[in-house]
Amino acid sequence: MHELSLAENLREIIEEESSRQGFARVHTVRLSVGELSCVEPEALRFCFDEVMRGGLVEGALLEIETVKGEGHCGRCDLEVPMSELYQPCPQCYSPLEVIRGLEIRIEDLAVS
Numbered sequence: 001m002h003e004l005s006l007a008e009n010l011r012e013i014i015e016e017e018s019s020r021q022g023f024a025r026v027h028t029v030r031l032s033v034g035e036l037s038c039v040e041p042e043a044l045r046f047c048f049d050e051v052m053r054g055g056l057v058e059g060a061l062l063e064i065e066t067v068k069g070e071g072h073c074g075r076c077d078l079e080v081p082m083s084e085l086y087q088p089c090p091q092c093y094s095p096l097e098v099i100r101g102l103e104i105r106i107e108d109l110a111v112s
Helices: 002-021 041-051
Strands: 026-034 061-067 069-073 078-082 097-100 104-111
Touching (some): 002 104, 026 041
Parallel strands (some): 026 061
Antiparallel strands (some): 026 104, 069 078, 069 097
16 A cells, blocks of 8 residues: 555655744645546545654644646647546557646645
């Protein structure tokens, strides 16, 4: 389950930012997660709650915004929605290059 390692990485990033910026408590974590990133939002929520226990993020609300997948066809120069990796171009069937939908990013934190 890579959601556990993602939650652990989130904790490390947030703790580093706490040291830099001087906040002591996190109330909300807002993430953007691409639908092509293979991250299960509910599994991430479960792991997030478990990993954040006993730290400055314990009890924080996790908001996950899904980023739709989008691909580009180099042959047709067409940009199209993607619902799965390795999806072919609907026009020429060439492989699409993913341009959006793989990201996992902390958008912002509500802190005190």
